[in-house]
Amino acid sequence: VELSVEDTGVGIPEHELPHLFELFYLVEGTRGRTNEGTGIGLALVQELVKLHGGTVTATSQLGAGSQFRVCLPFGTSHLPVLRSNQARQLNSTAVHADAYVQEALRWLPDSESAFSFTGTSDSLAASQSGARSHVLLADDNADMRDYIRRLLSARYDVTACSNGEEALAAAFANPPDLVLTDVMMPVLDGFGLLRELRRSDRTKTLPILLLSARAGEESRVEGLDAGADDYLVKPFTAREMLARVEAHLSLARMRRQADQARRLSEVRLGLALEATRMFAWEWDPDKDEVVSAGDMATVFGSALHSAGDGFRHIHPDDLPAHRSKLERLKREGGTYRSEFRIRRSDTGATSWLEEHAAGISDESGRISRIVGVIADVTERKIAEEELHRKNEELTKANRELEEFAYVASHDLQEPLRMIGIYTQLLLRTIGSQASPNVVEYAGFVRKGVQRMEELIKDLLVYSRIVHPEQEAPCAADLNQSLDEALSVLRVRLEETGANLVRHPLPVVWGDQRQIALVFQNLLSNALKYGKTDVAPRIEIQAENGGPEWVVKVKDNGIGFHPRHAQWIFGLFRRLHKDAYPGTGMGLAISKRIVERYGGRVWAESEGEGKGAIFCFSLPPANQ
Amino acid sequence: MTESVRIFVVEDNPADVFLVRQALQQEQLNFQLFLAEDGDAALSLLEQVGKGVPAPDVLLLDLNLPGVDGPELFQRVRQHPLCKDVPIVVFTSSDSPKDRAWTSDFQISHYFRKPSDYDEFMKLGGIIRSLIR
Numbered sequence: 001v002e003l004s005v006e007d008t009g010v011g012i013p014e015h016e017l018p019h020l021f022e023l024f025y026l027v028e029g030t031r032g033r034t035n036e037g038t039g040i041g042l043a044l045v046q047e048l049v050k051l052h053g054g055t056v057t058a059t060s061q062l063g064a065g066s067q068f069r070v071c072l073p074f075g076t077s078h079l080p081v082l083r084s085n086q087a088r089q090l091n092s093t094a095v096h097a098d099a100y101v102q103e104a105l106r107w108l109p110d111s112e113s114a115f116s117f118t119g120t121s122d123s124l125a126a127s128q129s130g131a132r133s134h135v136l137l138a139d140d141n142a143d144m145r146d147y148i149r150r151l152l153s154a155r156y157d158v159t160a161c162s163n164g165e166e167a168l169a170a171a172f173a174n175p176p177d178l179v180l181t182d183v184m185m186p187v188l189d190g191f192g193l194l195r196e197l198r199r200s201d202r203t204k205t206l207p208i209l210l211l212s213a214r215a216g217e218e219s220r221v222e223g224l225d226a227g228a229d230d231y232l233v234k235p236f237t238a239r240e241m242l243a244r245v246e247a248h249l250s251l252a253r254m255r256r257q258a259d260q261a262r263r264l265s266e267v268r269l270g271l272a273l274e275a276t277r278m279f280a281w282e283w284d285p286d287k288d289e290v291v292s293a294g295d296m297a298t299v300f301g302s303a304l305h306s307a308g309d310g311f312r313h314i315h316p317d318d319l320p321a322h323r324s325k326l327e328r329l330k331r332e333g334g335t336y337r338s339e340f341r342i343r344r345s346d347t348g349a350t351s352w353l354e355e356h357a358a359g360i361s362d363e364s365g366r367i368s369r370i371v372g373v374i375a376d377v378t379e380r381k382i383a384e385e386e387l388h389r390k391n392e393e394l395t396k397a398n399r400e401l402e403e404f405a406y407v408a409s410h411d412l413q414e415p416l417r418m419i420g421i422y423t424q425l426l427l428r429t430i431g432s433q434a435s436p437n438v439v440e441y442a443g444f445v446r447k448g449v450q451r452m453e454e455l456i457k458d459l460l461v462y463s464r465i466v467h468p469e470q471e472a473p474c475a476a477d478l479n480q481s482l483d484e485a486l487s488v489l490r491v492r493l494e495e496t497g498a499n500l501v502r503h504p505l506p507v508v509w510g511d512q513r514q515i516a517l518v519f520q521n522l523l524s525n526a527l528k529y530g531k532t533d534v535a536p537r538i539e540i541q542a543e544n545g546g547p548e549w550v551v552k553v554k555d556n557g558i559g560f561h562p563r564h565a566q567w568i569f570g571l572f573r574r575l576h577k578d579a580y581p582g583t584g585m586g587l588a589i590s591k592r593i594v595e596r597y598g599g600r601v602w603a604e605s606e607g608e609g610k611g612a613i614f615c616f617s618l619p620p621a622n623q
Numbered sequence: 624m625t626e627s628v629r630i631f632v633v634e635d636n637p638a639d640v641f642l643v644r645q646a647l648q649q650e651q652l653n654f655q656l657f658l659a660e661d662g663d664a665a666l667s668l669l670e671q672v673g674k675g676v677p678a679p680d681v682l683l684l685d686l687n688l689p690g691v692d693g694p695e696l697f698q699r700v701r702q703h704p705l706c707k708d709v710p711i712v713v714f715t716s717s718d719s720p721k722d723r724a725w726t727s728d729f730q731i732s733h734y735f736r737k738p739s740d741y742d743e744f745m746k747l748g749g750i751i752r753s754l755i756r
Contacts, residue, residue, distance in 0.1 A: 406719065410687075413739075414716055418638050420739040428741075453739065 003070040012060040020058055021046040023235050040147075045070070053078040132157050133249050136176035138167035138193060139211065140185045148180065148211075151238050152245065164188025168196050171203055178249050183212045191226050198227045205255070207248040278375040283307060285330050285370060299353065299376055301346035315341035315350070326357070326370070333359035333367050339377070352381035405463035409456045416456075420449040451583075458585035462571070465514070465592045475621035476512035478505035478551065482540060484512075485519035489527070496527050496536055503541040506549050508618040510597035515618075518593050519553075521586035522614045526555035528580055529612070548599065548617040559605040559612045569601060594618065627653045628755055631679040633665045633696070634658070634714065635688060639737065642744050643683065643714075650748035662691020669703055678705035681754055686715040686722055693722075697729045710754040712747075 012020065023043040042058075045068075049056045052072050060066035135156045139145040145160050152158045159176065161167040165188040167181060179197065183190035190210050197203040207229045224231060229248055232241060273279055279299070282291040288306045290296075296304045304310050307326070314322060318340035325336040335358045341350055357372030423445045430438065482505060486493070493500065508515075523538060530536035539554045560568065560575060567573060569591045572584040591601045599618040605611065630647070634640050640658065647654050657679065659665035665688065672678055682700060686693045700706050710732035715722065718736055726734065732754050738744050 410717060410719075414636075417716060417737060417739040418636075421642065421741050421744060422638070424741040449739065 001072050001074065003072070004067060005069075006065060006067045008065040011062040011064055012058070012066055013062055014060075017058060017060065021056065023237060133177040134159070134174070135245065135249075136167055136171055136179045136181075137161065138164060138179070138181040138185060138190070140182060144182070148241070151242060152180075155242070155246070156249075164190065164193035164196075167193055171197060171206070172200070175202055175206065177206075177252060178245060179206055179208045180245065181208065181210060183210050191222070194226050194228055205252075207252045209244060209248060273373065276375060278373045280371065280373045283370045283372070285367065291369075299344075299351070299374060300342060301344035313342040313345060315343065317341075322355075329357060329359045329370060330367055333361055335359075339381075351376055351378040353377065402463055405459060409460045409463075412456055413453065416449050416452050420446065420453075423449070455583045455585070458583045458589065461517075462585060462589050462592060465589065465596060474509075474511075475507050476510045476515055477507050478515065478542065478549075481505075481512050481516040482519050484516035485523055488516075488520055489523055492524070492527055496530065498527060498530075498536040498538060501537070501539040503539075505540070505542045505551065506544070507621040508549050508597075509621050510599075510618050511593075514593045514596075518590040518616060521590045522553040522616075525586060525614070526553060526557060526612075528582065529557040529576075530555070531558055531609075544620075545617065548619050550615055550617045552613050552615045554611065554613045556611045559608050559610040560603075561608055562605060565603050565605070568603060590616070627655045628681070628751075629655050629657065629677060629679045630681045630683060630751065631657045631659070631668065632683045632714075633688060634683065634685045635660045636685075639685075639714075642741075643747065646745045646748035647751065648748075649745055650752050652748070652752060661689045662696060665691065665696055666699060669699060669706065672703060673705050679709055681751055682706070682709050682711045683714045683751075684711055686713065686717055686726070694725055697726065701729055712750065712754070714747075 021042050023040065046056050049070055049072065054070060054072035056068065056070045058066060058068050133156045135152050135158050137145060137148055137152065137158055137160045139148065139160075140162050142162070145162065149158045149160045156177075159170050159174070161170055163185045164181070167179070168188065170176075171179065179193070181190045181193050185193075188196070190212075194208055194210070197206055197208060208227070209230045209232060210228045211232050212234060229251075230244055232244060269280070279295060281296070281304075283289070284291050285307075288308070290304050290306060290309070296302075300310070300313050302309075311319060311323065322338045322340045325338050328334075329336055335356065338355045338357075339352065340355075341352055343350055353374050354377045355372055355374045357370055359367040360369040360371060362368040423442050427434065427439065427442045434442075482502065486500075519540075526538045527536055534556060537556045539552075541552055541554075543550045543552070564575060568575060569587045571588045573587070574580070574582060574584040587601075587603075594601045594616045597618055599616055601614070601616040604613045604615070632640060632643060634643070640656075644656070657668060657676070659668045668676065684696065684700070688696070697711075700709075700711070711729065713722075713726050713731050713734045714737065715735075716737040723734060733750050735747055735750060
């Protein structure tokens with residue numbers, strides 16, 4: 001069947017005819033009675049006819065009238081799935097379908113559309129964000145306004161206004177998240193609304209989308225120049241509009257989030273700078289311009305505007321190094337840390353500054369900006385210098401002390417050697433004529449000399465422990481240290497008939513030979529202070545006490561009163577001066593060695609006659 | 624009679640010089656001592672070598688002499704054309720690792736640490752004999 005509709009109206013220009021059935025297409029230069037119209041009617045006709053397997057065509061003569069012709073086939077065989085409605089489900093995405101439905105529903109009165117839009121789109125919108133965004137819509141055309149509002153209200157809260165002024169008032173009263181406005185409107189048009197919104201602080205960052213019924217590159221440029229975020233030209237599809245609105249809303253959301261994050265880090269930075277009494281600067285190397293800076297004057301004594309301003313304050317000795325760091329940063333990027341002295345331009349006082357800077361590159365990778373922070377570290381520097389000076393003094397004093405100990409003991413040994421040798425020579429010279437008294441006296445002199453020599457030798461050993469110059473500490477196998485000590489003491493062990501019980505020992509942090517000296521001192525003590533009626537029994541074992549190994553040397557000797565446990569580690573300390581030989585240095589030397597490697601020494605005894613345990617701890621070798 | 628052995632002794636302690644003589648006498652060496660008691664004397668003795676004083680057969684050098692730095696004296700000895708190959712016996716009471724270290728740079732023949740026992744001291748004679756060609 002063919003249906004033909006003819007009119008005697010304004011007609012349609014021939015070049016517009018191919019677009020006639022496109023959605024939202026409005027014929028340009030229409031001289032109709034009103035400007036109303038959405039560009040939907042003919043598109044709808046075409047869709048409906050297509051669904052029925054028909055065709056629609058138009059012919060027209062400008063100024064004379066138009067003729068529309070609809071052809072539809074008879075019967076139902078060309079409508080394959082009429083009953084089940086499946087064809088529709090295959091159509092497109094939910095949003096797309098909704099858009100078409102909305103287009104159709106637009107022709108119904110507002111009140112009857114309640115059923116229309118409760119499906120997928122609502123739940124989609126709800127899942128995307130907790131709160132619905134608020135869109136302000138301005139369009140003077142009631143149909144268009146109603147249509148767009150229906151489309152948008154699925155996802156957003158929509159406030160619809162019929163002109164720019166109304167929209168402006170609404171925007172100020174309750175700022176929306178996005179504004180969608182027609183360009184051509186009475187009272188205040190879209191450009192006017194745009195201008196006013198951009199002028200106010202509260203609304204100047206709002207995303208604004210312009211809608212225009214007329215295509216044309218000029219008006220698009222005009223809109224974007226005026227500060228619109230986007231420009232939608234009718235005809236547009238509902239899907240396109242929704243996509244643009246959503247895109248701009250999420251852009252705005254991201255901008256807001258980024259802005260918030262930026263403000264947060266600015267506040268944090270500000271607090272950090274304040275807490276550390278630092279300030280930040282920013283320098284544009286191309287223009288040699290200090291772009292922004294905290295209160296530079298508080299540090300430099302005057303404001304800085306260029307790198308040169310800064311350089312002028314820097315101490316000439318520190319300037320070349322600092323300058324080359326900055327130059328390299330400018331060339332290669334990265335970061336630097338620089339310490340330098342400055343002379344304040346107001347008071348002339350010198351202060352120490354510490355500066356950290358980083359190069360910021362532009363899209364091409366060139367360093368276009370350098371940012372930095374400066375702290376006044378004068379107090380710290382003074383403290384550091386003082387510490388350094390004290391340290392040097394201490395090192396010097398230590399060296400002098402060692403030197404003194406060495407020289408003193410050397411110079412003490414010399415006359416002693418003379419006394420020793422010449423007493424011998426005297427005795428030999430007198431020979432057999434010597435009275436027994438003379439021989440005895442000479443013997444006392446010899447003994448005195450020997451004892452003095454031992455004392456001096458031990459003092460030398462003790463003084464040398466201070467200075468770890470010979471060998472760096474490393475892993476020391478205590479088993480080897482013990483072997484060494486035992487070989488030195490072999491004769492005495494045999495003489496005393498000592499019973500030695502040794503358990504496996506660990507590897508510790510220290511010097512093997514020095515620890516051998518510790519063992520030697522502890523073992524020789526155990527032998528020396530044995531009971532006269534029992535053979536010495538010495539047991540050596542190690543226990544792992546967590547962060548350190550504890551070595552114990554246990555004997556069955558005369559022991560000591562617990563109150564002496566600390567005292568015996570002092571220099572020249574001897575509990576039994578008359579009965580036992582010795583210099584009283586052995587334990588002091590052991591203590592010094594062990595403490596040098598981060599360990600401790602101590603002694604335990606349950607009392608006199610009850611044996612003793614001498615212990616020392618050292619860190620394990622793997623630390 | 625064989626030619627006497629010339630020994631330069633740089634030593635400021637006469638008691639030690641006395642013992643050196645005894646040690647050499649016990650070795651029954653026919654020797655001639657050239658004695659310098661301080662650094663200046665040692666340097667001027669060295670200067671006369673080849674100019675009236677013949678080159679020594681052995682040098683016996685103490686380390687801590689008044690007036691001259693030990694290493695400097697050793698250097699001057701080794702730089703002298705007539706002394707550069709003469710055996711040196713270091714003759715000192717020092718047992719410091721430092722002294723042992725620096726003296727070893729001068730091709731020394733023996734490091735004799737002055738003992739406090741008479742018989743030990745007398746062994747010096749045998750050491751000197753062994754160094755004479």
